[in-house]
Amino acid sequence: MPLHPINTPGRSRLPRTYRLLVALTITTAGCASNAAAPTSTNEASVVHVVDGDTVRLRIAGTTETVRLIGVDTPETKHPTKGVQCYGPQATQFLAQLLPVGSVVRIERDAEARDAYRRLLLYLYVTVNGTEVFVNRELVVRGFARPLDIAPNSRYGDVFVTAAFDAQRNARGLWKWCK
Numbered sequence: 382m383p384l385h386p387i388n389t390p391g392r393s394r395l396p397r398t399y400r401l402l403v404a405l406t407i408t409t410a411g412c413a414s415n416a417a418a419p420t421s422t423n424e425a426s427v428v429h430v431v432d433g434d435t436v437r438l439r440i441a442g443t444t445e446t447v448r449l450i451g452v453d454t455p456e457t458k459h460p461t462k463g464v465q466c467y468g469p470q471a472t473q474f475l476a477q478l479l480p481v482g483s484v485v486r487i488e489r490d491a492e493a494r495d496a497y498r499r500l501l502l503y504l505y506v507t508v509n510g511t512e513v514f515v516n517r518e519l520v521v522r523g524f525a526r527p528l529d530i531a532p533n534s535r536y537g538d539v540f541v542t543a544a545f546d547a548q549r550n551a552r553g554l555w556k557w558c559k
Contacts, residue, residue, distance in 0.1 A: 425487050427479045432457045433471025433524055435499065436479060440487070448499040449516050450490055451540045453528035455554060466558035471524035478515060479506060485515070491532035501533055520544050523553020 425438040431446070433454025438447050454475075455468035479485065486505040495501055504515040516536065519525035520543040527540035548555040 423487055424484055427481055427483045427485060429481065430472060430476040430479055433468060433475050433519065436475070436504075438485065438487070438500075438502075440500075445500045446498075447502050447504075448495055448497075449519070450501050450503055450533045451528060451536055452516050452519050452525040454519060454525040455558070467524065467554035470553070471519065474522065474524050475515075475519065478508070478513070478518065479504070486512070490535050503536065514539075516540070517543050521547055521552075523547040523555050526554075
């Protein structure tokens with residue numbers, strides 16, 4: 382497999398996070414549509430949904446594991462927690478919202494990566510001509526709870542409000558998981 386020019390050994394001594402930011406800035410990508418290819422620097426295509434809050438995206442020619450910022454879905458693949466209540470449903474919902482090959486708009490916050498080296502992003506997808514904030518949609522529909530980890534807190538209030546609405550209306554995990 383050919384190396385991406387940003388990741389070619391000996392080409393740069395810059396930290397990987399900075400190189401990724403440069404790659405995001407200079408990449409060619411596309412319009413936010415489930416059928417189009419990325420054509421702008423803030424877009425990516427879905428490679429695989431790992432679980433309810435983790436996806437693999439193709440960004441600037443590189444496949445990255447992405448953790449959705451500000452949300453936490455029940456586990457489905459955790460080595461010690463096993464499958465938690467409403468975890469499979471959260472994964473299935475995200476897979477339906479982000480089918481393989483769909484194009485998403487990506488947005489960063491303060492920190493680029495978590496302790497597991499996953500890229501941290503907010504995602505947006507266009508559904509029937511309307512842009513959907515994926516992270517928020519998971520919470521408002523009851524597939525996720527807010528998870529505020531500073532300094533990546535830009536939409537913390539949005540997620541808390543969405544969670545109150547989901548809980549008040551007994552949606553998803555708020556109905557089925559005690």
